[in-house]
Amino acid sequence: MVYQLGILGLGTVGGGVAQVLLTPEQRHPLLQELQIKKVGVRDLDKPRPVNFPPEILTTDLQSIVQDAEIDIVVELLGGLEPARTLILEAIAQGKHIVTANKAVISRFGDEIFTAANQAGVYVMLEAAVAGGIPVIQPLKQSLGANRIHTVTGILNGTTNYILTRMQQEKGDFAEILADAQRLGYAEADPSTDIDGLDAADKIAILASLAFGGRIARDEVYCQGIRSVTAVDIAYADKLGFVIKLLAIAHRDFSQADNALELRVHPTLVPLDHPLASVNGVHNAVLIAGEPLGEVMFYGPGAGAGATASAVVADLINIAALLPMGNQSHPLLTCTHDHYCPIVPLAQVSSRFYARLLAEDHPGVLGKLGTCFGNYGVSLESLVQIGIKDDLAEVVVVTHHVCEGEFRQALDEIKSLISVNQVASVLRVLA
Amino acid sequence: MVYQLGILGLGTVGGGVAQVLLTPEQRHPLLQELQIKKVGVRDLDKPRPVNFPPEILTTDLQSIVQDAEIDIVVELLGGLEPARTLILEAIAQGKHIVTANKAVISRFGDEIFTAANQAGVYVMLEAAVAGGIPVIQPLKQSLGANRIHTVTGILNGTTNYILTRMQQEKGDFAEILADAQRLGYAEADPSTDIDGLDAADKIAILASLAFGGRIARDEVYCQGIRSVTAVDIAYADKLGFVIKLLAIAHRDFSQADNALELRVHPTLVPLDHPLASVNGVHNAVLIAGEPLGEVMFYGPGAGAGATASAVVADLINIAALLPMGNQSHPLLTCTHDHYCPIVPLAQVSSRFYARLLAEDHPGVLGKLGTCFGNYGVSLESLVQIGIKDDLAEVVVVTHHVCEGEFRQALDEIKSLISVNQVASVLRVLA
Incomplete structure (x- = not known):
C-alpha cells in the first residue's frame, strides 16, 4: 500500500519530517509506503532545507485537508488556529491526523478526539510531548498493567536550559534568559516557555493518558521560573537540591473520587533523584505506578530530528494498522470521555x-x-x-x-x- | 471477548503476574478480558503468595500447551528446557506466547519466530529485557524513523548492584558478591549474571530488534565482572569514570555490509554520561540514532512487580489486537530471517x-x-x-x-x- 500525506507546515519540524521521509533507506520498511503529496506553507518563495517541486508546495492549506487522495494529514503549524480548524476539517474528511501540537491537543482534545472517534480515524501525537522521547506510545501500550499514581516531567527544554545555566554559572534569571534568546534557546516572546504554559499543556496530555480521562487545561496550576533567583539556587544547592521546573500529575487512590493533582512549578529536587541530573535542553518523564515502581524516559525534548523521529513513528504506526481492517486499535484511540476531577490547589x-x-x-x-x-x-x-x-x-x-x-x-x-x-x-x- | 490464559510457572514473576490479573480494578479495562485458566507448577503443595483453586493448578505443563481452550500461553519458567519445547508446542497449537525468557529467545529465537510466523501467532517478550522498563515495544513501534546506530545497556541488575557497592564502599568483588548472595541480590551460582551471559542474551535480543536481523548468540563477545578490582575502580574514579557492565550493540553504517559490533564487558563510563548514575539493581538502555539523537529508558530491571508489568502489557497488546482480525500486526511480528554479520572482536x-x-x-x-x-x-x-x-x-x-x-x-x-x-x-x- 502507499499512503498519501499532506503536511501542514514546513518549518524546522516539517523540514525534519520531510528529510526523513525522503531518505527511507535503512529506516523502517514501512516508510516506503508513505508518500508526500502536498506540503502547505505560508510563503512559497522562502528558501528551505528541503526542496520540493512546485506542484507539491501550496499556500492553500484548506486544499490539503480537502484533498480526497490524501490519507494522513501531518499538522506541524503549532498554535491554536488555523491548526484546530484544519485538524477538524481533515477528520471530517476521514483523514488520519499526526500532530506535534500540544497547545491544540491540550485545549481542544475533547472536540478533536470526539470527532476522530465518530469518523473512525487516528489522532496520533507522540511529538506533542517530550519531542523524540517515546512516552505517549509507552503510556498507551506498555504500562496498562499498572495503577499509575504519579507522572513527573521535565517537559520544557528552554526552562531547563535556563535553570541548568543558572545552576552552573550562578547567574541571574534575566541575564541568562537574554543570552538564551540570543543563542536561539528561548523565543523573543518567551512567556509560553518560562511561565510554564508549554509544560502545563504537556502534563495535561500525559495525565489524560496515564489516568484515562479528559483534563480541563485551565485547571492545571501553573507557575513559571521568573521568580527563581540565583540566591535560592545557591541555598537549594547547600541543602542538597537542584531547582527544576517540574510538571506533576498525581492521583491519590485513597481519595473517594480519585481526583488528580496537576501542577507545574519550580521545584527543589534532591540531588540523588533521577530527574536532578537531567540538564540543558533535555526532557525526562518519570512514571510511577503499582506494581511497576518507577521508570524514566529521557532524551531530546525538541529539535527537528527528535520531533521528526516521533512524527514519523506515528506515521509508521498508522501505516501498519490500516491494512488490518476498519476497526480501530483500542489502545491507540481515545476511549474515555469524562473529565477527571482535579484537587483544588x-x-x-x-x-x-x-x-x-x-x-x-x-x-x-x-x-x-x-x-x-x-x-x-x-x-x-x-x-x-x-x-x-x-x-x-x-x-x-x-x-x-x-x-x-x-x-x-x-x-x-x-x-x-x-x-x-x-x-x-x-x-x-x- | 474473554481470552483464556495458561501460565507456565508460579514463582516470583508468575505470582506477580497472577496478582495483577486478579486485581484488575483501576488498571487497563482490557485486563477484564484476560482469564487465568491453568497454571503449571512443579509442586502443587508449595505455599504461594497467590492462592488458586486446585482445578487451576497442575504439574502437567504439557496439558496446558495442548488445552484447546487456552488462547495465550505465558511462559515464566526460565531456562532453556522444557521452556523451548513447550513454547514450540504451544505455537503449533495456534496459541500466542508471552515470555520473560531471554535465554530461550536469544538462543532459539530463530526457530521460535519462524514457527510463530507460520502459525500466525504473536510471541511477545517485553519482560525478557530490562524488566519493567518498556524498551521492546518502543523499539518495535516508536523508533522506526531512525537509523539506529548504537544500543548501550546496563541490563543486569546483579552486576550493577555489585559494581555500585564496590564503587561506594571501595570494597572487593569477592566479599561484595558474597554479601549480595546473602541478601538475595545474587544467585548461589552467580555465573549467568556476573560472567555477563544474561546481559549478552539481552543485548542479542535488543540488537535483533534495533537492527532488524537475527543474531547468533554465540557471536556476542562476553566478559563479566570477576576481574574488576577495587584498585581499578579507584583509579577510574580519579580519571573521572565509573565502571559499569555495559552491553553494546553498534552498527557502523560506513561498513559495506553494515556489520554489527556486539559485546558485553566492564567499561569505564564518564561520570557525566547518562548511564553513569544508573545505580544498584536498576537497568537502563540508551538508544542512539539518526535523526533522533539519544534516548534513555531507565527503571527496575527485575523483580515480581516490574516483570509482571511487562508481561501483562504484552497480554493487553494481544487482547487489543485479536479482535482486529486475522492479519498480524506488522510491527509486532518478526519480519526478518537473515542473520546480521558480526564484526570480529x-x-x-x-x-x-x-x-x-x-x-x-x-x-x-x-x-x-x-x-x-x-x-x-x-x-x-x-x-x-x-x-x-x-x-x-x-x-x-x-x-x-x-x-x-x-x-x-x-x-x-x-x-x-x-x-x-x-x-x-x-x-x-x-
Missing part, C-alpha cells in the same frame, strides 16, 4: 522551601516556628543562613503540608512585625 | 584503560609509549600513579584503536623485561 499536599528576611533579634526563629506550628506546618529545618542588609536571612524546609495551611501560616508570618519579607516560596519534591 | 575499535606494573626505572614510561606507538595506539594519558611492592603502577588510557592492534602492543609490552605485569585491561566508553 489549597488541598494539595507538598513540602515547601521558603526564604524569609527578618529582623536579627533573638527569638525570631522561635516565633517563626511557633507560627508554622499553629497551622500544623511541621518543619524539617529552620536555619538562619546569614545577615543581609541588617536582616537575618532564614530558610525553612517543611515536611508535607496542605498548601492552604502553609499559606495561612505564611500570611500570619508576613504580619509579624519582625518579618520584613517572604523573599521566596518554592515547593520541594517529596 | 579484533577489528572492533575501542578506547582502552590498562594498568601495568613495571620496574621503577627512568625511561619506562618512554618505552611503553614507544611500544604503543609502534602499533598505532595513540594514548590519551600515560601516568605513573605510584609505587607498589617496589614496582611502578602505570595507568594508560588510549584513544580509539582496533582491539587487535591494542592486543599486539600489549603482547610486546608484556615481553619487555621492565614490565612485570599487565594487571588489568578494561574498555572505556567513547
Whole structure:
C-alpha cells in the first residue's frame, strides 16, 4: 500500500519530517509506503532545507485537508488556529491526523478526539510531548498493567536550559534568559516557555493518558521560573537540591473520587533523584505506578530530528494498522470521555522551601516556628543562613503540608512585625 | 471477548503476574478480558503468595500447551528446557506466547519466530529485557524513523548492584558478591549474571530488534565482572569514570555490509554520561540514532512487580489486537530471517584503560609509549600513579584503536623485561 500525506507546515519540524521521509533507506520498511503529496506553507518563495517541486508546495492549506487522495494529514503549524480548524476539517474528511501540537491537543482534545472517534480515524501525537522521547506510545501500550499514581516531567527544554545555566554559572534569571534568546534557546516572546504554559499543556496530555480521562487545561496550576533567583539556587544547592521546573500529575487512590493533582512549578529536587541530573535542553518523564515502581524516559525534548523521529513513528504506526481492517486499535484511540476531577490547589499536599528576611533579634526563629506550628506546618529545618542588609536571612524546609495551611501560616508570618519579607516560596519534591 | 490464559510457572514473576490479573480494578479495562485458566507448577503443595483453586493448578505443563481452550500461553519458567519445547508446542497449537525468557529467545529465537510466523501467532517478550522498563515495544513501534546506530545497556541488575557497592564502599568483588548472595541480590551460582551471559542474551535480543536481523548468540563477545578490582575502580574514579557492565550493540553504517559490533564487558563510563548514575539493581538502555539523537529508558530491571508489568502489557497488546482480525500486526511480528554479520572482536575499535606494573626505572614510561606507538595506539594519558611492592603502577588510557592492534602492543609490552605485569585491561566508553 502507499499512503498519501499532506503536511501542514514546513518549518524546522516539517523540514525534519520531510528529510526523513525522503531518505527511507535503512529506516523502517514501512516508510516506503508513505508518500508526500502536498506540503502547505505560508510563503512559497522562502528558501528551505528541503526542496520540493512546485506542484507539491501550496499556500492553500484548506486544499490539503480537502484533498480526497490524501490519507494522513501531518499538522506541524503549532498554535491554536488555523491548526484546530484544519485538524477538524481533515477528520471530517476521514483523514488520519499526526500532530506535534500540544497547545491544540491540550485545549481542544475533547472536540478533536470526539470527532476522530465518530469518523473512525487516528489522532496520533507522540511529538506533542517530550519531542523524540517515546512516552505517549509507552503510556498507551506498555504500562496498562499498572495503577499509575504519579507522572513527573521535565517537559520544557528552554526552562531547563535556563535553570541548568543558572545552576552552573550562578547567574541571574534575566541575564541568562537574554543570552538564551540570543543563542536561539528561548523565543523573543518567551512567556509560553518560562511561565510554564508549554509544560502545563504537556502534563495535561500525559495525565489524560496515564489516568484515562479528559483534563480541563485551565485547571492545571501553573507557575513559571521568573521568580527563581540565583540566591535560592545557591541555598537549594547547600541543602542538597537542584531547582527544576517540574510538571506533576498525581492521583491519590485513597481519595473517594480519585481526583488528580496537576501542577507545574519550580521545584527543589534532591540531588540523588533521577530527574536532578537531567540538564540543558533535555526532557525526562518519570512514571510511577503499582506494581511497576518507577521508570524514566529521557532524551531530546525538541529539535527537528527528535520531533521528526516521533512524527514519523506515528506515521509508521498508522501505516501498519490500516491494512488490518476498519476497526480501530483500542489502545491507540481515545476511549474515555469524562473529565477527571482535579484537587483544588489549597488541598494539595507538598513540602515547601521558603526564604524569609527578618529582623536579627533573638527569638525570631522561635516565633517563626511557633507560627508554622499553629497551622500544623511541621518543619524539617529552620536555619538562619546569614545577615543581609541588617536582616537575618532564614530558610525553612517543611515536611508535607496542605498548601492552604502553609499559606495561612505564611500570611500570619508576613504580619509579624519582625518579618520584613517572604523573599521566596518554592515547593520541594517529596 | 474473554481470552483464556495458561501460565507456565508460579514463582516470583508468575505470582506477580497472577496478582495483577486478579486485581484488575483501576488498571487497563482490557485486563477484564484476560482469564487465568491453568497454571503449571512443579509442586502443587508449595505455599504461594497467590492462592488458586486446585482445578487451576497442575504439574502437567504439557496439558496446558495442548488445552484447546487456552488462547495465550505465558511462559515464566526460565531456562532453556522444557521452556523451548513447550513454547514450540504451544505455537503449533495456534496459541500466542508471552515470555520473560531471554535465554530461550536469544538462543532459539530463530526457530521460535519462524514457527510463530507460520502459525500466525504473536510471541511477545517485553519482560525478557530490562524488566519493567518498556524498551521492546518502543523499539518495535516508536523508533522506526531512525537509523539506529548504537544500543548501550546496563541490563543486569546483579552486576550493577555489585559494581555500585564496590564503587561506594571501595570494597572487593569477592566479599561484595558474597554479601549480595546473602541478601538475595545474587544467585548461589552467580555465573549467568556476573560472567555477563544474561546481559549478552539481552543485548542479542535488543540488537535483533534495533537492527532488524537475527543474531547468533554465540557471536556476542562476553566478559563479566570477576576481574574488576577495587584498585581499578579507584583509579577510574580519579580519571573521572565509573565502571559499569555495559552491553553494546553498534552498527557502523560506513561498513559495506553494515556489520554489527556486539559485546558485553566492564567499561569505564564518564561520570557525566547518562548511564553513569544508573545505580544498584536498576537497568537502563540508551538508544542512539539518526535523526533522533539519544534516548534513555531507565527503571527496575527485575523483580515480581516490574516483570509482571511487562508481561501483562504484552497480554493487553494481544487482547487489543485479536479482535482486529486475522492479519498480524506488522510491527509486532518478526519480519526478518537473515542473520546480521558480526564484526570480529579484533577489528572492533575501542578506547582502552590498562594498568601495568613495571620496574621503577627512568625511561619506562618512554618505552611503553614507544611500544604503543609502534602499533598505532595513540594514548590519551600515560601516568605513573605510584609505587607498589617496589614496582611502578602505570595507568594508560588510549584513544580509539582496533582491539587487535591494542592486543599486539600489549603482547610486546608484556615481553619487555621492565614490565612485570599487565594487571588489568578494561574498555572505556567513547
